[in-house]
Amino acid sequence: MRSAYKFRLYPTRAQIKKLEDTLETCRQLYNDALAAKKEAWEDDRYNLTYYEMARQLSANRKKNQALGAVYAHVLQDVLRRVDKAFQNFFRRVKNGEKPGYPRFKGKGWYKSFTYPDAGIGYKIEGSKLILSGIGAIRIFKHREIEGKIKTCTIKRDSTGAWYAIFSVDTEEEPPRVDPRTAVGVDVGLKNAVTLSTGETFSYPRYLIQMEKKLAAAQRRLSRKIKGSKNWIKQKLKVARIHRKIRNLRDEFLHQISKKI
Template identity: 50%
Template structure:
C-alpha cells in the first residue's frame, strides 16, 4: 500500500535557478528521446524500448550536473506515455500520441530510489543542495521516491511511502448512503446535508477580470506572461480551496461510518450538459469519492458504488416510481404518503441498494485493495 505526502519547499534564489535548469534538462531529454522513438519507427519501422534509451542517456552531458537516476526516470516516464498510448489504441479510445513538452508543460522530476534525504527541516537533494522543507506532518512507512514539483512560483516535494500490507477490514457496523448534488454537496441517508461551497462561482468575477486583462496583452510579451501568472494563481487558489474542503469532508465521513455508499456516476458524460457542467465541476464529486476511497482503505473500512438508476425517482418507503423533474426538490409519494427532501430520499435508496446487494443481488462494490469493481455476495 502506497501513500503520498506533499510538503512545501522554500529554495533560495540560487537554488530556484538550479531547480529550474534541472527541469529544463529533463524536458530536453524527454523531447529528444521522444523524437528518437518517432524517427526510429518512421525510418526503420522499429520501436525503441526503455532499456535501449536508458543505455543512451548516460552519454549525454549538460551544463549543470543531474543525478543519473533522475535522467533515467525521464525515460521511464516517456515509456509510460507510450504504454498508455498503445493501451488506448487497443481499447478503441482516442489514442493521443505523446506530445513534445513546451517550457510550461514539464514541471516535475523524480528521484526514484536515492539521492534525497530529510535532515530535520531540510531536504538534501543530490546535485542540487540542501533546501528548506516545511514538513507539517510525519511520514509513515518507508519512503520510496521523491518528486520535486513546480507549481508556478512555488516548489513542492512529494514523497511516496510504502505502508506495507493493507489493514485488516473491519466488520461494518455503521453504514451511510450518500447522494451527491448541486444544491447540497452531499446529502446523507440520515438526513444530514453539507452545503456546496461553490469556490469557483465565488471567484468567477475576479477570474473574469484577470482573463480580460490577459486577452488584451500582446502574445509573446513579458506583460502577457506576467498576466498569465495572475490567472493561474486565481485557479490555484480555487483548486486549493476545493482540495481542502474535500479532504475535510472525506475525513468526517470515514471517521464516522464503516461503510460509505455512493452512486456510480459517469461524471464525464454528465459534464457534457452545458447547463450543469460548471456546477458539476465546481463541486468535484469525483475528487470527493476518490479521497474517501483511499482514506477508507487506510483504516480498513469500505466505500461501495451502486447503480444510480432511478435512485431519485423511486420512493424509499414503498418502492413506487414517482417521476419528477430536476426542478422538483421534494419527494411526495401518492401510494404511501411519504414526503421528504428529494436528495434525502435518493440517499436512502442508495443505502438500500447496497444492503440488498450484500444479501444476494448484484451490488457494485469498489474493491479497496485493487481499485476494481467486484460483485458483493
C-alpha cells in the same frame, strides 16, 4: 496502501536556477528520447527499449555537460516516462481506444522530475530536503511521513511555487466497509455534498468569495493584450488565485471526509 505527501519547498534564487535547469534538461531529454523512439518505429517498425536508451544516455552524459550535471537516476526516470507513454499508446491502439500519440513537451509543459529510489539522491534532515546536484532546500514538513518512502517528485506549479511529493507505501490494509453501514455521497452544485442519510454540506463562504475574486481577475485578464507584460502579470495573478482556491477546496473536502 500507496499514499502521497505533498510539502511546499522554499528554494533560494540559486537553487531555483538549478531546479529550472534540471527541469529544462529533463524536458529536452524527454523530447530527444521521444524523437528517437518515433524514428526507430517509423523507419524500421522497431520499438526502442528503455534499456537501449539508458545505455545511450550513459554515453551522452560523458559528452553533454547539462546531462552530466543532473543526477543519473532522475534522467533514467525521464526515459521510463517516455517508455511508459509508448506502452500506454500501444495498449490503447490494441484495445480500440483513442490512441493519443505521445506528444513533445514545449517550454513550460514539463513541470516535474523524480528521484525514483528511496533515500538515494535525496534525504530529509530536519527542515531541509537535500537533493543531489541541487543542495539543501528548506521544506515545510507540516506532518510526519508514515510508511516507507518509494519516490520523491519535485514539481513546479503554474505560479512558480515548488513542491516535494513523496509516494509512500504503508503497511495498512485498505479499510473494509460493512455494506450495512455504507453511506451514499452525491457531489452537487447547490450543495457541496449530499449524503444518502439526508445530511448536506454547503460550500463555505470564504470559498464562494474566492471564486468571485477569480471571476473578476479572469475578466481583467480577458481585456489585456495577449502576450503583453500586463497580460503576463495578470495571468500570474489568476494562477495564484486558482492555487488558493485549490488549497481551500482540498482543506474543505478533508474536513467533510473526516466528519463522514
